[in-house]
Amino acid sequence: MAFNWTCPHCETKTTINSDDHTKHESNLCKDNAEGLKSADILWIVCPNTECNKLSLYVRLYELNYIPEIYRRGDFIKEWTLLPNTKAKIYPEYIPLAIRQDYEEAYTILELSPKASATLSRRCLQGMIRDFWKVKKGRLFDEINAIEEKVDPLTWKSINAIRKVGNIGAHMEKDINLIIEVEPKEAQLLIQLIEMLIEEWYVHRHERELKLNSIVDIAEMKDKAKKS
Template sequence: MSGAINWECPYCGSKSTIREDQDFLGNRFEFNLGNRHAYQAVKSLVIVCPNAECREYTFRVSICDHRKSAAGLWSDLPEKKFWRLCPQSKAKVFPNYIPELIRQDYEEACLIVDLSPKASATLSRRCLQGMIRDFWSVAGKNLFDEIDKVKDKVDPDTWDAMDSLRKLGNIGAHMEKDISLIVDVDLDEAELLISLIETLFTEWYVHRYERLQRMAKIKAVAAQKEAERKGE
């Protein structure tokens, strides 16, 4: 990471262009010490949010193999592991009118996504089921049945995405009949499921709340004008 990059703060959500040595700083060191993996490179990255009202920092650490090419040049291979330390996850802060248990499943899915994408997908699946039951007031014998019951209530793209989340979440929730068959969920897939949960939080709960607030204001203005007309 060098120069200037586009970045979104995980704390305040502001989008900005951050610059090396001004907003972010990276460090690295190498070690061997006779370990079984040969030369390793450890990298750290600190980013400070440019938003004056935020100024929070993020901190991550990664490790990769450090190898010499046939031409005799040393370079880093793709990172093998990385750890988000501050904040511990990419979870966004959603309002408390979204039920707490549903928000907890979402936050845990974000927290564990780097360590176990499969487990994260399972939590996203559970979060989706909780939302469908709460927001649409439906219940069924399983998630497939519940998703089917809201097919006429959501647009086709959303329904397809929810059904896809269910299928990926099933990989972690249910073992294959053939236990020797290994089906995994990768990090990108698990993060896509989390982004779907975030989209549904916004489209279902946040938009409904904002709509109710607007309607309440209109009613309040109308009531005030009616009172003024009657001289009250």
């Protein structure tokens, strides 16, 4: 059956047909301490010809034994093996250090929220220093310094997130200091990073492309008129 899917590599929203994916089912019927299990191995090739990259997922289920029949039970968990993170793949015009901190923060999110939050704070500080050329020492002060530079809605989002739980307290401390946070707090920081990357870097790049296109067209028409 066809199903909707968003490529984790190029973020193309598409419909996956039988030609684009392969699924294998495997059942563990041997008695063990964890109980009977069933798993799907799902391979998907992105149908976008400019991407065409491979994704690999493993989905784990309970397996129930009804006399003479094995029947799949409740869904347990899904793992994404390729790419090895669910983080968005951002273009190379975004500084490498920012992309690396974001990807590592996302990759370690479930395993260690406090480590993820530390990387997110460092990523946020790197973005402010790179994009706005603000350097105050503490992340808390650097965030305050851009209040008049960003649009009101963006500032409202930044300010709202840093008031959640322990996040605000973290902004006033050394960005490399690891402090306990709730998983949802670490997730909010990841979402803030993604929003700001879009608002600052991606939108600026798209604007530059459009303006350069207008300039090129204008110059071509000017040359045509003179010739």
